[in-house]
Amino acid sequence: MTGNSASKVLSKSLQVASKARKSALEMTNQSKASHIGSCLSVIDLLAVVFTQKNLVSSASRNDVLLSKGHAAAGLYAVLDALNLLLQPLDTYCKDGSQLYGHVNHHASPQIPLSTGSLGHGLPFAIGLAISNKKHKSQQKTIVIISDGELNEGTTWESALVAPQNKLSNLILIIDRNGIQSLGFTEETLRLNPIAPKLESFGWNVLEIDGHDHEKILDGISRESDKPLCIIATTVKGKGVSFMENSIAWHYKSPTLEELDLAFAEIDEASK
Amino acid sequence: MRNSFVNGLLEEAKKDESILLITGDLGYGVIDRFAQELPKQFLNFGINEQSMMGAAAGLASKGFKPFVYSIGNFPTFRCLEQIRNDVCHMNLNVSIVALGAGFSYGTAGYSHHLVEDISAISVLPNMSLYSPADTLEVTNVLPRMLAKAGPKYIRLGKGGEGQITEKFQEAVPGISIMSGSTDIAVISTGNVLSEVVTAVDALAAELRPTIISVSEFDALVDYIPTLRYRRILTVEEHLLRGGFGSIILELLSQSKSVVYRKGIHSLSSQISGSQQYLRNHYEIGFESILNSIQEINKELSA
Structure with missing residues (x-):
């Protein structure tokens, strides 16, 4: 990506992320739904990936999948900030809405797969990548998974399958916030060290700060001779100090007072 | 029956390069000809039915027509959630080819007895079931399967059924x-x-x-x-x-x-x-x- 177009992406993606953080907080406040911590963890990744995707010509647009379907509010909020969502955000988790608590592909043509059960995105992405390769398309397939999904057998099956099929057009981004449903990942089912595991399987691995938009954009723009895994170190609840690194915010939804505090912090950070 | 299905599919695949045969490392002596004649339309995914089914859904979402081939329980119960969420809910054009209907693999034991699949598969959204009795019905069913978009499941015997429906x-x-x-x-x-x-x-x-x-x-x-x-x-x-x-x-x-x-x-x-x-x-x-x-x-x- 040229310097000029990169700066175009970055100036937009920061705005998108900031707006999406506030939307996701508002959505979980109004719906009393869970998973705000997971949304805040992944919003920077989604903001960069979707902003970049929609600033290039349609033929070279990446396929992007969010496998951690429980961060649906984060995905919907990012797509809404880019005017790519078909439904109004305030219907989130309302009766009769298509914007339910886990990712629904009917919410936007930008969503190739409904998710919610973990470990489904990467195998599906492999199908997309094989297809792009067969069609000799320049499109890349980017799939974002949670680190909790490294507990799933399909992740490791697919970690074998992708190098076997020489899918150098596949980018796996791990949202590495270190927290899964009931506890810290390393106390639940030890994952570390992740990079050498995947390297030994035949992947290139890049470790980045998953909230640094420049690093994210650089990562997804890299050419790789093998499937590329980006381990994006993130903070669950990122951007709202009292939610950061807290297991409770996998479940809690913010009160109106907490929403005000959170908005103030996000506004301050984006100054 | 499995031979006539795979050979019939091969003839169709020669005319339509979007047809893919994907196997979970099974089909010795059955899929060989397809693999040799159309290597670009054949994929041995390895023994990982869940990932195979998810990837088949991904391929179908891009316009391919994958036929996922394995012995009965493996492309069904082993990956039932992938069939439910990734294939059926997404209404994608994936055909599951399950070998060993009923007790076709009788001596192989319970792991290979395909006797609960209709109950499990028939309730899934958008799914069409096919269950031919012999090679004649296989020949009739195949073009109709190809003409129908969406999730499909075909239950096949092992072989040697002959032509039971000749007078039907x-x-x-x-x-x-x-x-x-x-x-x-x-x-x-x-x-x-x-x-x-x-x-x-x-x-x-x-x-x-x-x-x-x-x-x-x-x-x-x-x-x-x-x-x-x-x-x-x-x-x-x-x-x-x-x-x-x-x-x-x-x-x-x-x-x-x-x-x-x-x-x-x-x-x-x-x-x-x-x-x-x-x-x-x-x-x-x-x-x-x-x-x-x-x-x-x-x-x-x-």
Whole structure:
């Protein structure tokens, strides 16, 4: 990506992320739904990936999948900030809405797969990548998974399958916030060290700060001779100090007072 | 049966390069010709049915027509959630080819007995089921499968079924019939039809029921409620609960026909054996079918 177009992406993606953080907080406040911590963890990744995707010509647009379907509010909020969502955000988790608590592909043509059960995105992405390769398309397939999904057998099956099929057009981004449903990942089912595991399987691995938009954009723009895994170190609840690194915010939804505090912090950070 | 399916698919795939044959490392001696002649349309995914099914869904979302081939339980129960979420909910054009219907792999043991698949697969959204009885029905079903977009499941025997339906007439596409002379119809699906035909052949011509063979479940909804037989006997090489006979019974719930069902009551037994042995053991062999027909004949003439 040229310097000029990169700066175009970055100036937009920061705005998108900031707006999406506030939307996701508002959505979980109004719906009393869970998973705000997971949304805040992944919003920077989604903001960069979707902003970049929609600033290039349609033929070279990446396929992007969010496998951690429980961060649906984060995905919907990012797509809404880019005017790519078909439904109004305030219907989130309302009766009769298509914007339910886990990712629904009917919410936007930008969503190739409904998710919610973990470990489904990467195998599906492999199908997309094989297809792009067969069609000799320049499109890349980017799939974002949670680190909790490294507990799933399909992740490791697919970690074998992708190098076997020489899918150098596949980018796996791990949202590495270190927290899964009931506890810290390393106390639940030890994952570390992740990079050498995947390297030994035949992947290139890049470790980045998953909230640094420049690093994210650089990562997804890299050419790789093998499937590329980006381990994006993130903070669950990122951007709202009292939610950061807290297991409770996998479940809690913010009160109106907490929403005000959170908005103030996000506004301050984006100054 | 599996050979005629894969060879038929090969001929279609030569004309349509979006057709892919994906195997979970099974099909020795069956898929070889396809793999050799169309290597770009063949993929051995390895032994990972869940990832294979998810990837097949991804390929289908890009316009490919993947046929996912494996032995019965593996492309079904091992990856049921991938079929449910990634294929059926997404309404994608993936065809699952399950080998070893019923007790086709009898001696291989319970892990390879495909006797609960109809219950599990038939309830999934957008799914079409196919269950041919012989190579003739395979030949009829394949072009209809290819013409239909969306999730599909075909249940095949192992082989050596011969041509059981040679003398049958098509009632509607997907259902064929051999008329009898009584007010009874025996309805079956899949290669257990051979047991039905053997049983009926053992009867005097005036005591023979009509036989109906169902190879395409989508055809049932319109056809079955039109039946006017006084007695109907369903036969399946599958569990009775939620199975083929259960579907027929639902469709005839407003009808005056009395429905009897033959199938597997429960698989509590730990035995294995040849397909014939197990059919006899679970009372879906020709002798048991013959007894049931004779009892119904007696009941109607009383």
